[in-house]
Amino acid sequence: MIPLKKAISLIDRNVSKIEKIEEINTNNCLSRILAKNYKAKFNSPRYDTSSMDGVVILKKDLNKIERFRIVGEIKAGSSINTEIKSGEAKLIFTGAYIPGRKEKIVIQNENCNFKNNQSEVIIKNSKNLATNIRVKGSNFKKGEICLKKNSYLNIRSLSLANSLELESIKVKIKPRIALIISGDEIKSESNPHGQLNSSNTILIEQLTKYFGGEIIDIKFVLDLEKDIEKKFESLNDYDLLVTSGGLSVGKYDLIKSSLKKKNLNIIFEKILIKPGKPISFGKLEKNKYFLGLPGNPVSCFIGSIFFLNQIMQNLKGERKKYFEPIFAKSASFLKRNNHLTSINRLKIIKKKNCYFFKVFDSQDSSLLNLLVKSDGFIIREPNSPYIRVGSKHEIFLFSDFKNFKI
Secondary structure, three states, rough: EEEEHHHHHHHHHHHHOOEEEEEEEEHHHOOOEEEOEOOOOOOEEOOOOEEEOEEEEHHHHOOOOOOOEEEEEEEEOOOOOOOOOEEEEEEEEEOOOOOOOEEEEEEHHHHHEEEEEOOOEEEEOOOOOOOOOEEEOOOOOOOOOEEEEOOEOHHHHHHHHHHOOOOEEEEEOOOEEEEEEEOOOOEEEOOOOOOEOHHHHHHHHHHHHHHHOEEEEEEEEEOHHHHHHHHHHHHOOOOEEEEEEOOOOOOOOOOOHHHHHHEEEEOOOOEEEEOOOEEEEEEEEEEEEEEEEEOOOHHHHHHHHHHHHHHHHHHHHHOOOOOOEEEEEOOOEEEOOOOOOEEEEEEEEEOOOOEEEOOOOOOOOOOOHHHHOOOOOEEEEEOOOEEEOOOOOEEHHHHHOOOOOO
């Protein structure tokens, strides 16, 4: 058995980034990683435009002429109008192009006094007025890199991509995950007489999506080597094979022995951690990886947020923190820890604007209902000393998981 930190280090050293890319519709690119730089093919705005509703006049006329004759109007979307002359003005609306080539200024409506049924305008408070013009290229200039390779596409960057008129974008391929759920007791189409629904299937599916991958295949297998080998051989192409159950040393724990016949090279297969001791990791062939997770749902969950997370980050070539520690005070006494890294589920209690945590008495790895009632967990290092009531410690909250999409 190896320590938790060494297990994570071994994954970090052995899992390589996926280099394949694909081009997909811009609307489907949220949270994807850009595979290339994107430069603007035009200026934005393409021409000088008005940032206000008002009137446009020649700048040289400001403070020299008080009353202007209105000779037309320009709205957003109109083609560029002809030049205006000294003493003339045109009604102009936000986003409309500034006409002609001579230097202009837009006077917003608040500084306009319209006369004779809007055929004339008198400029009020004409000193120190802003030009109210968005200059050509002030948003982005032709040739400027607006979307950078290896950056995440969030809601803001997708809006910019639309302004750049990008109908499709080249992104890095999502890690493809194949999933094998083992056990005679699990109900499935191939085993309708099973006794239990697989809670781990949806758990792994959703965490895979959360960490930026996609499930491309799910197989349910019986506790038979022949069935495991047959279902394994029928899998679609994948980057990571995740299994649930069948990892211990019992008579019917056959996942690793079956996959070793298919060239599985085990890198580690037991970790000094509770829950999740049987978690295993290895390689099946070049750039194809194996993660064996326990069948108990809490062990599967803990294994996923530590190890599935780490593998996915390496496959995507990223370093992202999905949750940050906070400090809270213990509401109960905890005895000295044993030789394992203990991941203890806890409940948060708020007293007088101070946060306390209480570790659940039962830490049984099969208690999915208790996991749902938990607010987070505390990581206790091997042989760490007892925890006193009122002492402050680092804890992690499930509500702090972040996806950085905005």
